[in-house]
Amino acid sequence: MSRLHVVSGKGGTGKTTVAAALALALATEGRRTLLVEVEGRQGIAQLFETEALPYEERKIAVAPGGGEVHALAIDAERALLDYLQMFYKLGSAGRALKKLGAIDFATTIAPGLRDVLLTGKACEAVRRKDKSGAFVYDAVVMDAPPTGRVTRFLNVNDEVAGLAKIGPIHNQAQAVMRVLKSPETAVHLVTLLEEMPVQETADGIAELRAAGIPVGGVVINMTRPALLDNGDLEVAARGARAGIAKALSQAGLGGARRGGLAERLIDPLLEQAREHAERVELERTQHAALTDLGLPTYELGLLPEGVDLAGLYGLARDLRKQGPI
Amino acid sequence: MTSDDTTLDASAPWLEVDALIDDPRTRIVVCCGSGGVGKTTTAAALGVRAAERGRKVVVLTIDPARRLAQSMGISELDNVPRQVKGVDESAGGELHAMMLDMKRTFDEIVEGHADAERARAILENPFYQSLSAGFAGTQEYMAMEKLGQLRAGDAWDLIVVDTPPSRSALDFLDAPKRLGSFLDGKFIRVLMAPAKVGGRAGMKFLNVGMSMMTGTLSKLMGGQLLRDVQTFVAAMDTMFGGFRTRADATYRLLQAPGTAFLVVAAPERDALREAAYFVERLAAEQMPLAGLVLNRVHGSGAAQLSAERALAAAEALTEGLPDRVPEDEAAAPEADDDANSSPRDGGSPSAENLEPAGIVDLADGKTGSRTPGGPSPAAAAEHATSPSAPAAQLAAGLLRLHAERMQVLARERRTRDRFTALHPEVPVTEVGALPGDVHDLAGLRTIGDRLALRPGETEV
Secondary structure (H helix, E strand, O other): OOOEEEEEEOOOOOHHHHHHHHHHHHOOOOOEEEEEEOOOOOHHHHHOOOOOOOOOOEEEEEEOOOEEEEEEEOOHHHHHHHHHHHHHOOOOHHHHHHHHOHHHHHHHHOOOHHHHHHHHHHHHHHHOEOOOOOEOOOEEEEEOOOHHHHHHHHHHHHHHHHHOOOOHHHHHHHHHHHHHOOOOEEEEEEEOOOHHHHHHHHHHHHHHHHOOOOEEEEEEEEEOOOOOOHHHHHHHHHHHHHHHHHHHHHOOOOOOOOOOHHHHHHHHHHHHHHHHHHHHHHHHHHHHHHHOOOOOEEEEEOOOOOOOHHHHHHHHHHHHHOOOO | OEEEEEEOOOOOEEEOHHHHHHOOOOOEEEEEOOOOOOHHHHHHHHHHHHHHOOOEEEEEEOOOOHHHHHHHOOOOOOOOOEEOOOOOOOOOOEEEEEEOOHHHHHHHHHHHHOOHHHHHHHHHOHHHHHHHOOOOOHHHHHHHHHHHHHHHHOOOOEEEEEOOOOOOOOHHHHHHHHHHHHHHOHHHHHHHOHHHOOOOHHHHHHHHHHHHHHHHHHHHHOHHHHHHHHHHHHHHHHHHHHHHHHHHHHHHHHHOOOEEEEEEEOOOHHHHHHHHHHHHHHHHOOOOEEEEEEEEEOOOOOOOOOHHHHHHHHHHHHHOOOOOOOHHHHHHHHHHHHHHHOOOOOOOOOHHHHHHHHHHHHHOOHHHHOOOOOOOHHHHHHHHHOOHHHHHHHHHHHHHHHHHHHHHHHHHHHHHHHHHHHOOOOOEEEEEOOOOOOOOHHHHHHHHHHHHOOOOOOOO
16 A cells, blocks of 8 residues: 555646545544645645645644644755755755855756655655654655646656766665655546546656556546436427426426516526536546546545535545545 | 726726737737646637737747647647648738747757857756756746747737746746846856855855855765766856846846736636736736636526525425436336327327426425325326426426536636735636637637627627
């Protein structure tokens, strides 16, 4: 079973929400998870309705059954300073480096160093053990960059390892890569039942596989129930108009005769039904395309009023119900 | 660009897209916003519309969906604009489109600024290869660089640019500056000539810090990487002036009056929050914001019927219905419905005529007899003549669907109102949601029509 869950997905598919729900789901029954943010957006803090996360691991939620979710917003600059401090005892020289722009240079421009630091920090948390030799976190969930960039982000360690052929960065990159390519890691992709996110999911899986990074499951997010389908529309098309008008009228929505309030509702209502049926049909096609990928899929329903804390717990429950992820 | 008399509501002026793209003074339109809000589609739709309204347009896209790229004929990455076929050029316009090839753009800058030998040294440097293949900021910078090139060529009336799918919508604004400060940085100097820095007694601390730092870096990255970086930096040195000038020029270009920023968002909390940040940031940078494009907005032709009433009516309809009857019975009325419309059922009364029976039936509460125990003969007889059960069921379904739509509408309006309350000065245009994805010119035209639609107007 994987212990590092990397959650990616096309922009707008709700990967931060899914990552948070997954961290909650994995934390039940007294377990402890770490939810990691790498892009400095403070999305986790917003979801859990707390103030901005500092660069330190802190408990942000309790899961049913006594589990705990901890969170960390990794800041590449701070991670580099930590790293230097850990290996070289830099002290105030670290500040001098910062003043010179070296840290800025290293974390924004130096090839992949930033990404090594971010993934390295997550891998460190995965492997961290307490005094008794037990893992500090049962699972680490990373809210990763979007699908289009995730393979490069995770695989960057390979690139850095190729660039820096010796030295601690090289060793660090190698160590990180060993974790990322092991069965300990699973990259999950979040998608909607729309063409572009599904296409990106398929492309992303191919890229991850080509890079030798293990793919976990596909989370289909924001699904909506099909209230009507083409069959119903056919009934409507077969001349049930008058019947619908009567029914609407009978339900107290006005007159059913031509020009009556209820009768005038029919065209717009049927138009909405046609759009709905078209969408249901598109979603069916996309669902089939996802099933063809041959990966475990999980479905999370749309929360019409947006995601709040209660909704997040609901999503975690739904994930858990769908089996181990 | 905006007009006060036609407003979405009291606080949001309308963004007149046609006035914007028709204005010969508008030379650059930048579409920005967070991921997944339809930036690329908006940029392409604006391009098609502007071209069909007579302007010579080039659309620079960063990462279009495959089918959209194919439909515009730009699936090959050759880093030059290609004319898009199928665009109506009768108004004298043209549409060209290109997809950014980041590495190639970078290579071209190097080739354009260094002699052949130096260029080769740079292009072969592992550090350069890694940097140009797309690490943080390169894509954003190259998009701005390409924009600068297209603008400098002056071959286009209008350049529409789509911004990269950044981790934040603000990244691309920072990229040119970041590169500029990187190239100006003391750190570069240190890398290039560690021995030359410091020297004077007063600089001693700095000097110690630096030698310690380069030593550390050497240890950290490995001597070979540091050498690669130093070689790269040295080789690029002659180009730095050029790079910096270009970065500055691009930045000024974005501030120029001919540029218009369109912030693209979907009516969702996160996307609009990002849009608000962006609006504030553009103001701080004195960059000209034209307005907000709110994509995928839902409407309803039956907005007079509220979600609550629709749900209550749906409930009333299903309560009166045998919705818990066994399958076979539930299927029977549909067969009746078929029979009613069948010509074999000679002289059958029209559905309209049958309706009152159904209503009487329901109003009388006789439906209570249609229990799972099996239909009473009376109920069966009613079924034989009345299509009202499936009609009522269908009506209830339509009403539930409508209630869902109205809830979506209300939510979208709330999110939008939150934005307009914060930024009442920002003109807005709303684009109605389409059921499916857009991947052809016809779809882009539809989007273009919707972009230009005056609030309250409906499509013809």
